[in-house]
Amino acid sequence: MTIIKVEQLKKEYTAYERGEGFLEAVKSLFKRRKKVFRALKGIDFSVKKGDIVGFLGPNGAGKSTALKILSGILYPDSGNVNIMGFTPWKDRKKYVSHIGAVFGQKSQLFWDLPPLDAFYFQKAIYKINEDAFQEQLKKFIKMLHIEDIIKRPTRQLSLGERMRCEFVMAMLHQPKIIFLDEPTIGLDIIAKGTIRNFIREINKEQRVTVIITSHDLEDIENLCNKVIIINKGDIVFDDKIKKLKISRKKYITISFYEKINLKKLKKLKGVRIKKIISDYIVRLEVNTYKEYLDEIIKRIRMGKRIKDLDIREPPIVDVIKRIYKK
Amino acid sequence: MRSFLKLWFKSAKLQIARRMAYRGEYFISLIAMFILELIGPLLIFIIYFNSEGFPGWTFYEVLLVQGILLTVKGFSFFSFAGIIWNSNVTLMRGEFDIVLLKPRNTLLMFICESFDAEDIAKFIGGLLITTYALSHINGITLVGIGLMIALMILGVGFYFIIALLASSFVFRFIRTFRIYEVMDIFELVGRYPKSIYPKAFGTLFTTLIPIFIIAVFPANALLGRLSIDMVFASVSIILLIFISLKIWFATIRRYASAGG
Numbered sequence A: 001m002t003i004i005k006v007e008q009l010k011k012e013y014t015a016y017e018r019g020e021g022f023l024e025a026v027k028s029l030f031k032r033r034k035k036v037f038r039a040l041k042g043i044d045f046s047v048k049k050g051d052i053v054g055f056l057g058p059n060g061a062g063k064s065t066a067l068k069i070l071s072g073i074l075y076p077d078s079g080n081v082n083i084m085g086f087t088p089w090k091d092r093k094k095y096v097s098h099i100g101a102v103f104g105q106k107s108q109l110f111w112d113l114p115p116l117d118a119f120y121f122q123k124a125i126y127k128i129n130e131d132a133f134q135e136q137l138k139k140f141i142k143m144l145h146i147e148d149i150i151k152r153p154t155r156q157l158s159l160g161e162r163m164r165c166e167f168v169m170a171m172l173h174q175p176k177i178i179f180l181d182e183p184t185i186g187l188d189i190i191a192k193g194t195i196r197n198f199i200r201e202i203n204k205e206q207r208v209t210v211i212i213t214s215h216d217l218e219d220i221e222n223l224c225n226k227v228i229i230i231n232k233g234d235i236v237f238d239d240k241i242k243k244l245k246i247s248r249k250k251y252i253t254i255s256f257y258e259k260i261n262l263k264k265l266k267k268l269k270g271v272r273i274k275k276i277i278s279d280y281i282v283r284l285e286v287n288t289y290k291e292y293l294d295e296i297i298k299r300i301r302m303g304k305r306i307k308d309l310d311i312r313e314p315p316i317v318d319v320i321k322r323i324y325k326k
Numbered sequence B: 001m002r003s004f005l006k007l008w009f010k011s012a013k014l015q016i017a018r019r020m021a022y023r024g025e026y027f028i029s030l031i032a033m034f035i036l037e038l039i040g041p042l043l044i045f046i047i048y049f050n051s052e053g054f055p056g057w058t059f060y061e062v063l064l065v066q067g068i069l070l071t072v073k074g075f076s077f078f079s080f081a082g083i084i085w086n087s088n089v090t091l092m093r094g095e096f097d098i099v100l101l102k103p104r105n106t107l108l109m110f111i112c113e114s115f116d117a118e119d120i121a122k123f124i125g126g127l128l129i130t131t132y133a134l135s136h137i138n139g140i141t142l143v144g145i146g147l148m149i150a151l152m153i154l155g156v157g158f159y160f161i162i163a164l165l166a167s168s169f170v171f172r173f174i175r176t177f178r179i180y181e182v183m184d185i186f187e188l189v190g191r192y193p194k195s196i197y198p199k200a201f202g203t204l205f206t207t208l209i210p211i212f213i214i215a216v217f218p219a220n221a222l223l224g225r226l227s228i229d230m231v232f233a234s235v236s237i238i239l240l241i242f243i244s245l246k247i248w249f250a251t252i253r254r255y256a257s258a259g260g
């Protein structure tokens, strides 16, 4: 079932040079220099209920812009968006009660107060009834291990602890969709893991549809069943994540006891040197399209003993680079 | 509306709790704020006793004007005028998006989040001065009290207009603007009765910028000195509220199109 449908969505930013100080401001009333920037050039996509969709793209691609429009806080210039029957920016007040959001850099918590106070404020804003609120809260406390955290002033919390509480803020009113803009930015591996597990769980248990933007390819790889890649305001890829992994290609890091004969290695068919790490270690990209992996390794090894071997899928970043070049 | 008031009280409670985390500092700043607010009335007394005084006004009547002004201003400042300051802050941090994310009227939501725990001192101080002045004035009628309160509410409306326009201005043009100093000027003007101003200013301050409604008119109403000016000022306030609401929402609409 389609839950989000986006057609020909366009957004231009007009930036005026904004003066500092009163005189400058008065001056700018009459004469202002104008700069137009096309952030979204007419994008189309749709999302099914229960999907976890990743928005991927370099800095300035338009990911946050798209997310802001979808969450009803930014007006587009043209195009249609239909989310559960709402047009986000037109039906904002009604619409936003069905969605939740975590914007990496913008906090919904109160700096000087414990998160628990903010949760209760959220309860009042969304008119959540007491029983539902307590039930949700208990569940999230357990899932995110925040029992001790939520009673300490927010300013005393680490970024990871705060982020977990931001997710509670976004989920208390049981939204059907959540929008996450760089939710793992700046977090360590363990904190990222907790957040990812949480996202996976709410997606599975409550069938929450998740739209997430991230720089972190691992986030996308680990969580999403669908990826949309944006570059310079256009969608350059929109499909299942599996399609993005070029499964016929492998990255092999191989380490020998003896010096590597690079001349010979370069001549091998279906093998490309990605990086010479030392005289003994190289990273290679191999093509398993026509040949079994063990046979390729046999050719690479050239009778020498292998000290260590690491075989993995090419990282998405390389795949994306290729897409951008097109 | 009821649910808005509930939310507003909740926010007020939270903000006070926030300040109570540093209790000592909070009480000191409350007291400091109160003493600072006494400078205005004190100046008036110096003028009152060192010159002819205010023609036709007794000492306690002048005190009443000061008390009403502080009450009206104090109430406005702690309950909603925080949006001016908050416009600066949220714009700087780009956090207005969070306000738009809530399933509530944007303005009411913004007001709730802008409660100012410190300015309660002004309000309480104002109430004390007003009560003290009233206790020394004879011949007070219930009708007089009723009219005074009604005009004081419109006086709060005056500050509401200023807050909306100032907030719009901050959103539209600049991020740091010393709007509070402009408010101090209004306050200074509002301390004196109409009779001390040249005629043109007197008219201006009853119609286009109905400043007299924040103190002088409520006091006059209590004292039974009714005039048609009060009607002009009241009508003007209501019209201006309507206009400034339009401007504020248009500004926010524009903000949401420009992406901050």
Ligand SMILES: Nc1ncnc2c1ncn2[C@@H]1O[C@H](COP(=O)(O)OP(=O)(O)O)[C@@H](O)[C@H]1O
Residues within 6 Å of the ligand: A013, A014, A015, A037, A038, A039, A057, A058, A059, A060, A061, A062, A063, A064, A065, A066, B258, B259, B260
């Ligand atoms: N409020 C704004 N005014 C002007 N330009 C903006 C504004 N917000 C974003 N942009 C520009 O639009 C482009 C897309 O921004 P954004 O959607 O934030 O990208 P991303 O989230 O993919 O990094 C960027 O080049 C950015 O500089």
Ligand SMILES: [Mg+2]
Residues within 6 Å of the ligand: A063, A064, A065, A181
């Ligand atoms: Mg972004």
